[in-house]
Amino acid sequence: MNKSRKSNGRSVHKGKSVRVRITKIIFLLFLLIGSLAAVMVFSPLLLLSDIYVDETTNYTAEEIINASGIKIGENAINHLGGSLEHLLNLRMGIAEKEVEKLPYVKTAIIKYEFPKTVNISVTERNALALIRYFGNFLLVDEEGYVLEVKNQLDDQHPQIRGVQLDKFALGDKIQTNKPEKIAWVVQLLQSLNSVDMDSTQKLIDVVDWIDILENRELYISLDDRITAKIKINDELTYRLSYLKELYYNHIKPDEKGMIDFYDDKYARFIAE
The missing domain is CATH 3.40.50.10960 (Rossmann fold)
Known part of the structure; x- marks a missing residue:
């Protein structure tokens, strides 16, 4: 009878130990992800130096760039995403929607090219x-x-x-x-x-x-x-x-x- 109680006590102690280890691992993962995100946000490596716009009929490249809200010297991380699909394809979804507010623009695709370049392509209305x-x-x-x-x-x-x-x-x-x-x-x-x-x-x-x-x-x-x-x-x-x-x-x-x-x-x- 005493043997059985000792066995149960060890099992409970072991379960608590596993949960503590999992909690520590999750905490360390979050800490690592947060540190990487902080490094990327403040890293000069990702500061944009070039924004290219495909040839358009109704707008100048400057007008398209201004509508996007993207600026030279900004960190690319600030604009990436908008949806999971945008993020996976290194696209700037929110900036795309801003460009698509221009009356002659039907669709816009804005892609980030590592480390410092953005390419903008638009389809215009006729x-x-x-x-x-x-x-x-x-x-x-x-x-x-x-x-x-x-x-x-x-x-x-x-x-x-x-x-x-x-x-x-x-x-x-x-x-x-x-x-x-x-x-x-x-x-x-x-x-x-x-x-x-x-x-x-x-x-x-x-x-x-x-x-x-x-x-x-x-x-x-x-x-x-x-x-x-x-x-x-x-x-x-x-x-x-x-x-x-x-x-x-x-x-x-x-x-x-x-x-x-x-x-x-x-x-x-x-x-x-």
């Missing part, structure tokens, strides 16, 4: 059309995001009519109390972008205005002499591509008239 908002015109991309506010029309971008906007914010998507019209606008802009991709002859270059009606139809004016009536549905990209082919390769430069898409696949040109 301005496609103008939409009236009271006395101004909003320049939007193919997704309906507002890139600029202009006080008049220009010769580079067609006007989209028939859309009454409620409000807008620079860098955000246009808003209206008829969300289906925004969907039609986005579908139209994406289709225009698609038919002109990798082509020297661009339909968008000859579009004067586009009037979107209530019944999923639109009128489109080309070069102030050709008007086309087109249905907004799954065949929109095909019809715009067909319209482009007719305009550039079948209608004479001095002809005026109407292009009517009378069924799902075919159109006819009615000259004045």
Whole structure:
């Protein structure tokens, strides 16, 4: 009986000893991690000396760097992270979000290169059309995001009519109390972008205005002499591509008239 009690006493003592050792190991690990973090934060080895920005169309490298909030001489540790994925890929997530607040910036990737370099790469939005908002015109991309506010029309971008906007914010998507019209606008802009991709002859270059009606139809004016009536549905990209082919390769430069898409696949040109 006495032997059994001694055995239990040793077992309890051994369990306590193991827990104490584990606690000490965890404490030492935290101390080591904290020391390493302190060394990295204050180490001159990680102070940034170079920030490179890929070539952009709408912003200078200085504007991109200023938007990021990253400065030469700062410790890279101050900007790394934002999420676990960002941290594992040595990306600066918070700085990326700041750059993406610029209206023309669609996405930004900011990567740290050991020991002292940051590389910034951005994907920019492509301005496609103008939409009236009271006395101004909003320049939007193919997704309906507002890139600029202009006080008049220009010769580079067609006007989209028939859309009454409620409000807008620079860098955000246009808003209206008829969300289906925004969907039609986005579908139209994406289709225009698609038919002109990798082509020297661009339909968008000859579009004067586009009037979107209530019944999923639109009128489109080309070069102030050709008007086309087109249905907004799954065949929109095909019809715009067909319209482009007719305009550039079948209608004479001095002809005026109407292009009517009378069924799902075919159109006819009615000259004045």
